[in-house]
Amino acid sequence: MKIELHTYDLRLRHTFTIAHESRQVQPTMIVALHDGGLTGLGEATATRYYGLSVDQMAKTLEALRKEIETTPLESPEQYWTALFPYLKDHPFEQCALDVAAHDLHAQRLGLPLYRVWGLSPERMPLTNYTIGIAPVEEMIAKMQEMPWPVYKIKLGTTDDVAIVRALRSHTDAVFRVDANCAWTVEQTLEYAPLLKALGVEFIEQPLKAGDWDGMKFLYERCALPLMADESCQRETDVAHCAGHFHGVNIKLMKCGGLTPARRMIAEARTLNLKVMVGCMTESTVGISAIAHLLPLLDYVDMDGALLLAEDIATGVRIEAGKTTFAVRAGTGSRLIPV
DSSP states (O other), rough: EEEEEEEEEEEEEEEETTTTEEEEEEEEEEEEEEEEEEEHHHHHHHHGGGGGOOHHHHHHHHHHHHHHHHOOSOOOOHHHHHHHHTTTOOOOOOHHHHHHHHHHHHHHHBHHHHHHHTTOOTTHHHHHOEEEOHHHHHHHHHHHSSSOEEEEEESSSSTHHHHHHHHHOOOOOOOEEEOTTOOOOHHHHHHHHHHHHTTTEEEOOOSSSTOOHHHHHTTTTTTEEESTTTTOSSSSSHHHBBBBBEEEEEEEEHHHHHHHHHHHHHHHHHHHOOOEEOOOOOHHHHHHHTTTTGOOSSSSEEEGGGGGGGOOOOEEEEEEEEEEEOOOBHHHOOOOOO
16 A cells, blocks of 8 residues: 655635634645555645644655555554554544545445445435625625525624624525634623524534633523534544533544544434534545535535635535535545646
8 A cells, every 4th residue: 555645725716714814725635545556535634723734744644654554454443543643643634544544445345435334325414605704795795606505604703693684684594603712601692592583503613612611601591502613623522512512513634534533423422412524625535525424414514625716626516505426436536637
């Protein structure tokens, strides 16, 4: 087995702004695991918020080339466990490697990944389309450019309720809002009933990640369900979220890949937490991996590739929130030749 790394700057369709940053380009690293005539692909994007660059991630994996190429891939789970001691402090890199291993393993079996897991795609949640922070006229224009049944609205401004009210006047779609840690307890309690009346389904991460006392207070009083994002990054966070949030938004890169994500989903179910999986502006390589988890989820935010001006891969297709799998074994992703 051989590893090959590719890096790209993914240009976005529009400037993407959330509470703590704006970006027009998303750097990403693609991991390719080659075995004979088969190639498994995985992806990790580099985010300034987490202090990552594609050069750093590539350097981490290059330093482990021998271990990566000589460790037997008997199953993705066994492979993840064998490499975890080297990558326990590098979840983004381990995610890319883990997704590539899942893709390759499923191709060896000649099955789409969801079939390897024994899942059926008959019932899958719709993915939302994200509207980043911008002047409200631009946010409305983005919705009109992409008519969609479910929108996730990024908030964290001085006029958050007014923004949602303005957007609501232009669509009957379901709304979800994500404050990205920008609100206080008092703001959340004030906004929640108003947002509920405007057709908002839930609030994602209103408070800073470490404010567990504040989240406990909100959990017992908030008019809308609360979803954890920044508060649920690794496997050990799931249990802590119970009694503080009504659900968790799991990100493959933050937790280290599909292997730990599936364990987190299972644990969340035992704790009666709703389960969502989110993306981090990946290309169709990363989005195709997320898609295979759909039968296990209540909600999904996998619009990353839709936010790009130009994709680098083919794989799953998403139209009006509905996902169609590629007719291929593995995750179904393939890089577009340049």
